[in-house]
Amino acid sequence: xxxxxxLRKSFGAHRAVxxxxxxxxxxxxxxxxxxxxxxxxxxxxxxxxxxxxxAGAVLIDGRDALxxxxxxxxxxxxxxxxxxxxxxxxxxxxxxxxxxxxxxAPAEARAHADALIETLGMQDIAERPTGGFSQGERVKTAxxxxxxxxxxxxxxxxxxxxxxxxxxxxxxxxxxGLRASGRCILLSTHLxxxxxxxxxxxxxxxxxxVVADGTADEVRKIAGEQNLEEAFVKLIGAATMGxxx
Amino acid sequence: MSPAFTVFIKECRESLRERRVLINSLLVxxxxxxxxxxxxxxxxxxxxxxxxxxxxxxxxxxxxxxxxLIGALHQMGLRQLPAVSDPERAxxxxxxxxxxxxPPDFGAAWRSGRPAQVELIYDSSRREAQGDVExxxxxxxxxxxxxxxxxLLARGIxxxxxxxxxxxSRDAATPQARGALxxxxxxxxxxxxxxxxxxxxxxxxxxxxxxxxSLEPLLINPVPRDRILLGKLLATAAFSLASLTLGLxxxxxxxxxxxxxxxxxxxxxxxxxFAVALPMLVPLVLLIGITQILIAAFARSVREAQTYLGLxxxxxxxxxxxxxxxxxxxxxxxxxxxxxxxxxAIMRLLRAEAxxxxxxxxxxxxxxLAVLGVFLLARRVYNSERLAITV
Numbered sequence: 001x002x003x004x005x006x007l008r009k010s011f012g013a014h015r016a017v018x019x020x021x022x023x024x025x026x027x028x029x030x031x032x033x034x035x036x037x038x039x040x041x042x043x044x045x046x047x048x049x050x051x052x053x054x055a056g057a058v059l060i061d062g063r064d065a066l067x068x069x070x071x072x073x074x075x076x077x078x079x080x081x082x083x084x085x086x087x088x089x090x091x092x093x094x095x096x097x098x099x100x101x102x103x104x105a106p107a108e109a110r111a112h113a114d115a116l117i118e119t120l121g122m123q124d125i126a127e128r129p130t131g132g133f134s135q136g137e138r139v140k141t142a143x144x145x146x147x148x149x150x151x152x153x154x155x156x157x158x159x160x161x162x163x164x165x166x167x168x169x170x171x172x173x174x175x176x177g178l179r180a181s182g183r184c185i186l187l188s189t190h191l192x193x194x195x196x197x198x199x200x201x202x203x204x205x206x207x208x209x210v211v212a213d214g215t216a217d218e219v220r221k222i223a224g225e226q227n228l229e230e231a232f233v234k235l236i237g238a239a240t241m242g243x244x245x
Numbered sequence: 246m247s248p249a250f251t252v253f254i255k256e257c258r259e260s261l262r263e264r265r266v267l268i269n270s271l272l273v274x275x276x277x278x279x280x281x282x283x284x285x286x287x288x289x290x291x292x293x294x295x296x297x298x299x300x301x302x303x304x305x306x307x308x309x310x311x312x313x314l315i316g317a318l319h320q321m322g323l324r325q326l327p328a329v330s331d332p333e334r335a336x337x338x339x340x341x342x343x344x345x346x347x348p349p350d351f352g353a354a355w356r357s358g359r360p361a362q363v364e365l366i367y368d369s370s371r372r373e374a375q376g377d378v379e380x381x382x383x384x385x386x387x388x389x390x391x392x393x394x395x396x397l398l399a400r401g402i403x404x405x406x407x408x409x410x411x412x413x414s415r416d417a418a419t420p421q422a423r424g425a426l427x428x429x430x431x432x433x434x435x436x437x438x439x440x441x442x443x444x445x446x447x448x449x450x451x452x453x454x455x456x457x458x459s460l461e462p463l464l465i466n467p468v469p470r471d472r473i474l475l476g477k478l479l480a481t482a483a484f485s486l487a488s489l490t491l492g493l494x495x496x497x498x499x500x501x502x503x504x505x506x507x508x509x510x511x512x513x514x515x516x517x518x519f520a521v522a523l524p525m526l527v528p529l530v531l532l533i534g535i536t537q538i539l540i541a542a543f544a545r546s547v548r549e550a551q552t553y554l555g556l557x558x559x560x561x562x563x564x565x566x567x568x569x570x571x572x573x574x575x576x577x578x579x580x581x582x583x584x585x586x587x588x589x590a591i592m593r594l595l596r597a598e599a600x601x602x603x604x605x606x607x608x609x610x611x612x613x614l615a616v617l618g619v620f621l622l623a624r625r626v627y628n629s630e631r632l633a634i635t636v
Contacts, residue, residue, distance in 0.1 A: 048465055050630075050633060052630060070468075071467070073467040078462070080462055081461070082459070082460070082633075084462070085459065086255075088259045088262040088263055089255070089258070089259055089262075093255075097255050098462075100248075100251040101251055101463075101466040101468050102466065102467060145462070
């Protein structure tokens, strides 16, 4: 379980995240939805301990990320906004490097890598240097290395960015599989369709604030709109207007 | 396996697959020093030999007034050039280097036994002409001494009477010492070799990883950042050390081709030099590596890091230049200064002089303390929030 409590973060005078609170539960896919620049990436970076919040707290499975950052990182699998691979290393070497950094023994690391390579359908590319990979192959490798230590909680920053239709579909299937195994999944996106197709709960964020939090039905009710996309536009529009005024 | 070792292994494996790294660390770095020194020595040898044997062309005005003098100068290597009308102006305008003028009353003075004057016209601000001026002056003085001895003998006086004081110059520089002077640049060449050896890894450790967007995923792993820094330092130092080892071997090999005999020098570039210099330079390898990493961590891009480090590699030139211009006597405290201490010790080794154990110990200790200091600074940069963020 991932819990954000009153998170705030400013860069100079700019308030990137302003009092964000929400909960992502186990066995659910939670979507952090918002337009570009709404504060999604900054929020996620605080959740996975890369950034320190100016105020507020992050709890992962009940453990405080500010007090125990290393322990919390072991509980998390993260696909960050930056997903660069080491292009002189093969996909397997990329994955096993992160396994070793998680203090896994070589045999265990290899077994975990094998399992992920199979699940993600990477058998053909596992032993190739990642330098020549397509966008889809790179994302698969980045996901495999993020999950090699078998984390209970999975954070993904715009996971389908730059993927074609087939790759997007297989990624969604993979995430549903993770949900079925009882994991807590939190992903950020600026795409309405993504949320509608995948998420159990939606947290809409605009100008660094949470403007709606609930299931698709609840979000529609809050906005007073029948169509989810209309609801989204209305909610973020209201937040933007409020900021301008 | 400790995380620092994991990072070390990965950095080495990745770098060994990068052709740029192999060329720089294992080819350019090791060869740059020996090749530069060889070329430099060949040039110096060529010029020295040429200078000493070459005929010296000098404009002579009024040569007909002193045929005997001019004849003697010819024998000593002077080549007479035709007179010019205004030698002072010609020298000032740099049309000629120097001129020798025999005044009209020379003959009369010479015959009557009074000091006969000749004039040497030159521009003392032109350094490249100094050597020629000195040669002509020495020829004239030698002729003067010879003539005075002959005159004294003609009057039945022993010439020794007119030489109450005889200054004998004995050059105390051993052949090895003269070689080391020429070699004042060699320590810097070794520093440059270490610098080039670890350059790519140091840049890649932060600026490179950030540019390729792999730094953020790396730092999300449950590993304290100073362990990652340590692993990267060890990998940088390993390549730097490999470069240095090959560089030292290249120097030993190049020693056979160095024209040391033509210059009357010998340099102690033997196995002993290798065996002492290599372990002595290991702390410096670490210091250079961590400094490179620190500097590169400030840069926002690989290109910027290359610019900073390009400037930084000129800094070790300072002690080299100072030592070659002001050949100071090595004091013990100088060995406590990282970089300076190692340079002094290398120059002593080249002269086949022993370096005191206490000096070596002091140098190693202070350099390792400096490594620790820079490491702590680099750790602060690594722990800053902005390090991983690509804006």
